[in-house]
Amino acid sequence: MPPHPETWLKVTPAGLWCEPANLHIDPARAVPRAVITHAHSDHARPGHGAVLATPETLALMTRRLGEGRAGEVQQALRYGETLDVNGVRVTLRPAGHVLGSAQVVLEWQGARAVVSGDYTPRPQPTCAPFEPVACDLFVTEATFALPVFRHPPAEGEIARLLASLRVFPDRTHVVGVYALGKAQRLLALLRAAGYDAPIWLHGALAPMTEVYESFGQDFGDLRPATVANKDALRGAIVLAPPGAIQDRWARRLNDPVVALASGWMRVRQRAKSRGVELPLVISDHADWDELNATIDAVGAPEVWVTHGREEALIHACAQRGVRGRALHLIGRGEEDEATEAET
Amino acid sequence: MRAFADLLERLVFTPARGAKLALLRDWIATQPDPDRGIGLAAITGELSFSAAKPGLIRALAAERTDPVLFAWSYDYVGDLAETVSLIWPARAGGKAAAPSLAEVAETLATASKADLPRIVAGWLDALDASSRLALLKLITGGLRVGVSARLAKVALADHFGRPVDAIEEAWPAVDPPYLPLFRWLEGAAPQPRAIDAPVFRPLMLATPLEEGELAALDPAAYRAEWKWDGIRVQLVATRLGRKIWSRGGEEISSAFPEITEAMAGLHAVLDGELLVVRDGAVAPFADLQQRLNRKAVGPKLLRDHPCAVRLYDLLFEGEEDLRGLPFDARRARLEAWYARHRPLRMDLSPLVPFASWEELARLREGARAAAIEGLMLKRADSPYVAGRPKGPWFKWKRDPLTIDAVLMYAQRGHGKRSSFYSDYTFGLWRADGELVPVGKAYFGFTDQELAWLDRWIRNNTVNRFGPVREVEKALVLEIAFDAAQLSSRHKSGVALRFPRISRIRTDKPAGEADRLETLLALAENRPREAPLTASGTRGAVPPPAEREV
Secondary structure (H helix, E strand, C coil), rough: CCHHHCCCCEEEEEEECCCCCCCCECCCCCCEEEECCCCCCCCCCCCCCCCECHHHHHHHHHHHHCCCCCEEEEEEEEEEECCCCEEEEEEEEEEECCCCCCCEEEEEEEEEECCCCCCCCCCCCCCCCCCCCCCCEEEEEEEEHHHHHHCCCCHHHHHHHHHHHHCCCCCEEEEEECCCHHHHHHHHHHHCCCCCCCCEECHHHHHHHHHHHHHHCCCCCCECCCCCCCCCCCCCEEEECCCCCCHHHHHHCCCEEEECCCHHHCHHHHHHHCCCCEEEECCCCCHHHHHHHHHHHHHEEEEEEECCCHCCCCHHHCCCCCCCEEECCCCCCCCHHHHCCCC | CCCHHHHHHHHHHCCCCCHHHHHHHHHHCCCCCCCHHHHHHHHHHHCCCCCCCCHHHHHHHHHHHHHHHHHHHHHHHCCHHHHHHHCCCCCCCCCCCCHHHHHHHHHHHCCHCCCCCHHHHHHHHHHHCHHHHHHHHHCCCCCCCCCCCCHHHHHHHHHHCCCCCHHCCCCHHCCCCHHHHHHHHHCCCCCCCCCCCCCCCEEEEEECCCCCHHHHHHHHHEEEEEEEEEEEEEEEECCCCCCCCECCCCCCCCHHHHHHHHHCCCEEEEEEEEEECCCCCCCCHHHHCCCCCCCCCCCCHHHCCCCEEEEEEEEEEECCCCCCCCCHHHHHHHHHHHHHHHCCCEEEEECCCCHHHHHHHHHHHHHCCCCEEEEEEEECCCCCCCCCCCCEEEEEECCCCECCCCCCEECCCCCCHHHCCEEEEEEEECCCCCCEEEEEECCCCCHHHHHHHHHHHHCCHHHHHHCEECCCCEEEEEEEECCEEEEECCCEEEEEEEEEEEECCCCCCCCHHHHHHHHHHHCCCCCCCCCCCCCCCCCCCCCCCCCCC
């Protein structure tokens, strides 16, 4: 009988820790040895000793945190490759969330645990598609774990943005997007919808976009919005961090339509309280149906929930005979809440 | 249905009138009949369904969802229709075709109550989440998107390049989905006409008088009236109906049943000021405010806040259009008409006789009654023309009162001002040394002053609450306002009318800002010995010592 996951996978103050391999997964503070699922700041913190991640994640982390701060030693592991760490087999599988995002598959004495990080089961054009992995323990996020969160197809939301440009041809359409992942996804979706005019970027979005481009992605004609004049931005699409779309930076825009691309935009009150004129429901997280379908697909008898609305997901697990446990990891989900805070 | 859902969604999140108009024009340009007319009627409230009660919606959701998950979801979303529209689970198997807006309207008009749950459930199965929300809001009669019938008419006028007055005239002759109206607008049919319908005619408005302009005007060419502090209305009584229109052309009849009742048997179009009047005395604007923005009005409010209309002008007598006559001639007709009919709840706004501008200025200075905002000057020979022509009519408001208050909180504005802290909460010192908020102001400053204030606020923030910043209690603002009213609804016990920023007093330390008692002493409804005279004027209250002219 394989050992129960609780005997070798533990929650420490720094986060989830695989004891036999002496590896932390997405630790909240600096540790000697870390596996990083993806480069968002609530998962990839600075100052670790050794860091194991996909080549894309290492590149994004290094660009975001600065040379030398994304692990003293970096070790790249491609999707599907396996590394033996003190008898624990470690494999990374695509999580579909952002470029390089991975689920960490840990195998120990016949037991298999999957730590999924953040994941997006529906395929999207800027990263490798999510692969469900059968396991004994599935560790999941629960950002949108309420049945009111069912993300509509992103293409339809892009169509709404383009329809708005038709009704307001002179107004700048400024879309609040997170710098890593959401920005590049919007770019790819706009190009896929046939929008071939220049797209203007806030300076904060450029570094992550350049890393995507260095991995072969082509977003067409991108221009810096920060130095553009009002006339050039008439009727243009501008992408900017959520904190900038209504603050002083936005004064350079021409009578802007303020849009925000986020799964939270599904709820009117959320959009209202942000003063958003065009909410776009585009999320890089699993919605309610996808969370539940993934739990069914991996077939794990036990599910641990790292952060989010765990009580609803655990309730839904219990109805199917799956044991759920809330980990209450500290510092998670801040990436999403960043869209709520003023910066 | 999806296009209608998109329109609603956009309107809900769009505060600017111009942008709302653009959205409506796009709807008019792109939607087929009859959906286009039904959609306009639904958002303006001309067409309303109350077929489904919230209980029905809740029961439908209970059949399809887990009660625990529903409760958590409702708790999170906070709105029943929205929760149900989002949580509604997809049905296995093929999707039925989504109903069109016209189908929904038609079915609701004919369906029996017993069939309703089955029909609504079928629609919810066939629609996406946004359309489900539009449907649920539509059938429970709660669209609330801030679009009036007048705005829809302006959008029609813009789109088809016709004067909005012509659309106003045609409007009473058509019903949703307004097919004859669209045929006329598209040039394929004559204008629909309802002879003698109680339609709105755009009002004639006055321009503000600059002090320096007086010298160039001949006092003998002008008539003066008090400018009453209520809301401008147009009363239209014909054989076909009685309506009260607001200044902007919104119908407000149902909120003032005592007035529509008093219009019974009349046949005229009148211009006047709607006021709360008790025992012949006009009450302060705050009293009228209790009556505004209501769909219906209860007996208690009718008894405690009775309304009347003070008449300024007569536009039509019977079917005779008097608008082309000079003011003096219309005034004579108004007085004769009034003497003949003596309608209840109406009186004449008296002319204020004067021989010179100096005399009129003295009269204006003396008028400090709650109900008087200042004076109106109207050229004796002016015809009644729609809009705000410069010259024939002036408003000469009395000088504002001022206090020096301390900035306490600032909030971001909306639309073009969303990057600026442009809404200011200010306070005065209480005797115990506490600073008490007394009002909010969001205009009165120049663009340069706004930029300065925005910078000051960002540099002097002590606390943040979402979009609101609490600032160092260090900046004195001179606040101008038209009147102060005692009010039990405010912590300070006093409410200001039209507060605005008149100056930034960087020269004044916060400790030397005004005290709350100073403001309370200016309140017009504070207990006093001398009662208001019948006309509501009073002359005995001196302006505060620190007042600037």
